[in-house]
Amino acid sequence: xxxxxxxxxxxxxxxxxxxxxxxxxxxxxxxxxxxxxxxxxxxxxxxxxxxxxxxxxxxxxxxxxxxxxxxxxxxxxxxxxxxxxxxxxxxxxxxxxxxxxxxxxxxxxxxxxxxxxxxxxxxxxxxxxxxxxxxxxxxxxxxxxxxxxxxxxx
Amino acid sequence: xxxxxxxxxxxxxxxxxxxxxxxxxxxxxxxxxxxxxxxxxxxxxxxxxxxxxxxxxxxxxxxxxxxxxxxxxxxxxxxxxxxxxxxxxxxxxxxxxxxxxxxxxxxxxxxxxxxxxxxxxxxxxxxxxxxxxxxxxxxxxxxxxxxxxxxxxx
Numbered sequence: 349x350x351x352x353x354x355x356x357x358x359x360x361x362x363x364x365x366x367x368x369x370x371x372x373x374x375x376x377x378x379x380x381x382x383x384x385x386x387x388x389x390x391x392x393x394x395x396x397x398x399x400x401x402x403x404x405x406x407x408x409x410x411x412x413x414x415x416x417x418x419x420x421x422x423x424x425x426x427x428x429x430x431x432x433x434x435x436x437x438x439x440x441x442x443x444x445x446x447x448x449x450x451x452x453x454x455x456x457x458x459x460x461x462x463x464x465x466x467x468x469x470x471x472x473x474x475x476x477x478x479x480x481x482x483x484x485x486x487x488x489x490x491x492x493x494x495x496x497x498x499x500x501x502x
Numbered sequence: 503x504x505x506x507x508x509x510x511x512x513x514x515x516x517x518x519x520x521x522x523x524x525x526x527x528x529x530x531x532x533x534x535x536x537x538x539x540x541x542x543x544x545x546x547x548x549x550x551x552x553x554x555x556x557x558x559x560x561x562x563x564x565x566x567x568x569x570x571x572x573x574x575x576x577x578x579x580x581x582x583x584x585x586x587x588x589x590x591x592x593x594x595x596x597x598x599x600x601x602x603x604x605x606x607x608x609x610x611x612x613x614x615x616x617x618x619x620x621x622x623x624x625x626x627x628x629x630x631x632x633x634x635x636x637x638x639x640x641x642x643x644x645x646x647x648x649x650x651x652x653x654x655x656x
Binding site for chain 2: 365366401412413418419487488490492
């Protein structure tokens with residue numbers, strides 16, 4: 349029997365766009381047939397510490413949305429103080445997939461895996477979709493611009 | 503053998519939030535076990551004609567996102583010129599579910615079903631979630647406000 353591989357992906361997933369779906373589908377494919385995709389959704393506090401401002405949707409909402417995506421087998425909230433090693437020990441992935449904009453995560457996980465001699469492959473997933481609307485920030489920029497336009501027009 | 507019921511729901515689904523997921527899950531439940539949920543995603547032109555401005559995400563993106571939601575068996579784009587009767591004939595639902603904010607759709611479908619003597623039940627789904635972030639408009643308002651704050655702070 350071929351063992352089902354566990355693939356781990358992580359992110360903020362603030363305002364969902366097709367780039368998220370393609371990232372998750374592509375990540376799951378890396379685990380081969382019948383892979384299990386587990387997604388760690390970043391905590392509000394982590395985002396705030398990292399970016400200086402929190403996400404638009406609270407973590408419980410973001411978790412609910414990611415859990416409802418078809419490729420996702422299981423979604424969990426991360427630790428408030430980022431703990432990659434703890435997460436790897438808890439979720440025991442065979443593969444960790446990182447997005448095109450997660451070089452920082454990639455570097456840290458690659459180092460951990462090497463230092464700890466963990467049997468985990470780290471894979472970078474390429475960027476998908478049209479420029480501008482394939483990032484939550486791009487979508488937010490557009491909303492803010494349109495909102496101002498709408499307000500002025502009224 | 504019990505026939506699988508087809509449930510139809512419709513909406514713009516511009517910026518996804520948990521209210522959308524709950525609306526779709528609750529709609530599907532109305533069709534009983536093994537129901538098929540078909541979702542008609544409003545066209546950009548329809549939204550623009552109706553609201554005076556188009557949605558943030560183009561229809562192809564919104565269709566892709568809705569198609570990726572676990573409760574959704576099939577998602578299709580609507581007609582550019584809204585055609586409820588055409589949609590009912592094409593998709594042959596047993597039940598049409600409308601959201602708490604779709605009284606207009608409900609009234610039109612109820613009238614059509616009565617006039618045409620169609621074997622279709624129309625069900626209104628209650629509102630879910632916290633106030634403010636259970637509507638795409640609420641989420642957009644918050645993004646626009648935060649964006650202004652962010653720009654000023656930088």
